[in-house]
Amino acid sequence: MTAIRRALALLLLVPLAWLTACGRPPLEVVIASGSENRTLEPIVQDFCRDRSVTCRFAYQGSLDIGLALAKDPPDMDVVWPANAIWIELFDRDKRVRDLTPVARSPVILGLRRSRAAALGWVGRPVATSEIVAAVRDKKLTYLASSATQSNSGAGAYLAMLSAALGSPDAMTLADLRKPGLQDTVRTLLSGTTRTAGSSAWLADLYLKGLEGGTAYDGMWNYEAVLAETNAELTRRGAEPLYAIYPSDGVAAANSPLGFVDRGKGAEARAFFDALLKHMLSPEVQGRLVALGRRPAIGEATGAAPDPSWNYDPARLVPLIRMPEPAVVRAALDLYQEALRRPSLTVYCLDFSGSMGGRGETELKAAMRFVLSHDEAAQVLVQNGPGDRIVVIPFDAAPRSVTRATGAAADAASLVEAVEANRAGGGTDIYACAAAGLREIRATPDLGRYLPAIVLMTDGRSEDRQRDFLTLWRATGADIPVFGVTFGDADATQLDTLAEATRARVFDGRRSLREAFRAVRGYN
Known part of the structure; x- marks a missing residue:
């Protein structure tokens, strides 16, 4: 190793706090994050404080994060969307580096337990075809975030398309043109009574409905958000949401962290690398599991299930095969123009x-x-x-x-x-x-x-x-x-x-x- 390379390597090992103490301005990092990560922010902020780095979270919808990458320069240093698909769709200049999943959470249907019981869905697998029938028969409605603005909405929608296709293969553009597929998903989406631009706001809407005397049947949302919502419902003494994991497949958020180089130099890059390593460490992965997430790799072994609402973060769930980005984009246009309510x-x-x-x-x-x-x-x-x-x-x-x-x-x-x-x-x-x-x-x-x-x-x-x-x-x-x-x-x-x-x-x-x-x- 040359003397210059040795010097650069040593520089990267210097604690950021020491650099700050020597008169350099403290590093400021903007993290563009999905709203579902609010409960995880303290983990990151503890890490930032330990390194004397100022971290500011900018909570945005998944689409907003993707669109913001088109700015020159982008106004973030780290992206933390719900799913990598939004970066693949909109990061045309490939500004995001080393996008790496740090946690997972499937998008499922949470129903008031009394509604799930009335439909005969407690204690057994439920297929998407049964959800279609319940909506068609006017026995079921729900809240759902927008498929074009929020990843939880997109995940629920893409899983609906996959179930309507009835094939384990990833969807193609030709599949989207099938009338039977469109009719089935249009019926499913007709059960939506309110929509939202973020998963967190959707959960708040469900709770506000109870406060105002409107008991929505349920909502499509992340398993982790349902866990957080049920914790609040329990605190209020209210009826919990019963988890329905469609037996023919679900989509899952993978919460990837990615680095955006906007000219802050080696210090910013070193911080990101350390943060990513920290989030993937066994200790932090265990903390994420305790907060209702599934680990980045493997199942959430040791996580505490709650049979009262069918929650089990260690349960194996069938995942749909995500289509190519071009197919996802076409599917989202189809949702916006023809299939949504x-x-x-x-x-x-x-x-x-x-x-x-x-x-x-x-x-x-x-x-x-x-x-x-x-x-x-x-x-x-x-x-x-x-x-x-x-x-x-x-x-x-x-x-x-x-x-x-x-x-x-x-x-x-x-x-x-x-x-x-x-x-x-x-x-x-x-x-x-x-x-x-x-x-x-x-x-x-x-x-x-x-x-x-x-x-x-x-x-x-x-x-x-x-x-x-x-x-x-x-x-x-x-x-x-x-x-x-x-x-x-x-x-x-x-x-x-x-x-x-x-x-x-x-x-x-x-x-x-x-x-x-x-x-x-x-x-």
Whole structure:
């Protein structure tokens, strides 16, 4: 070894804390992580503190992590998505190095135990065909995250496709065109009563439903998230979710860690290598098992099962064969445009005087994006022909109402309706939201759709929240009111509406386009 190489090797062995003590700035590491890793963050943070490294977690959906890799430079040093497939789909410049699984968790169906018992599914294997029959007979509904925005949703969906195919082989593009396969999966997805852009938020939605008197039948989610949810249900004295492992195969998250080189040098690379080694160590793998995960390799031997809800992390489960990335992408487009339960979305758009200038320009650009099939399809949020869209611009009162389908041919009329507006007047978010409720209730065959109101504003209106929520409750339907903030908007009113209707608020101050894209994962 040359003198230079020996010196470099010694440098990599110098403790990061010593380097910091000698006056070098402490290393800062941004970890782009899926929301399902929140309960694992303390393990990583302990490791970071031991090395005097500042680690900041940026929780994002799996799709968001993939899309963020296109930035130059990317705004993360480490990626930790739920599955490597999202990196394979979107990391076109191969920025991620040494992507290595550190834990696994299958995506399964958790049902209220009473519902599972009523269906006769307690204590025996359940095939996907039985789930199809229960949905078709109106005996079962569930929550599920979006297949195009969240890995848990994608995992459940890909397993549905595999089961409908009825073959152990990986799916092909030709398989996706089979009418029988599409009909079966469309039926399965019609059982979805609410959707979400992340697995963690979906679990929160289930719990909020109980708090609000709505007992959802269950949800598709990670085995580990179901374990965490059941721990909370037990604490509340509530009925647990019974684990259904479809006997014809499931998809599993593999939680890979990967390094993103954005010019921080050997110190950042050495930290990643040490972190990866730490996460794969027997000690940490044991801690992951204790938190409901399965180890990166092998089964979770010694993990404590809980027969009360059919949980056994050491159980062998049949895994589907993951298709090639091109097939996954085609399957996700098929989900978004043809197979998922259609959405019914009312866009309440603030054109009050304070939106003049930049606000009006950005709002119109965001709506052109979200309504354009080709642009929205680049990030898998395109509307399908079965969707229904209502646009209501407002100021101190609702303006005109424009209705259309999600078909590409209808987009022009919706965009034209948005473009015709100019900022001016006061702000009344509740009047527009109430108009949106009336539009939803007047929709023929409302039960076919997943309804939602998206309320975008940069201001604050006279507080008529009580009147609106009285009207909302009178509808008797599960209609979330999502908020999108802009400018100097006071989010208090939107937060209250979102909390009361089991929705959430998205921050559009940096990018209205990104906010509208994100909200599509929840409808």
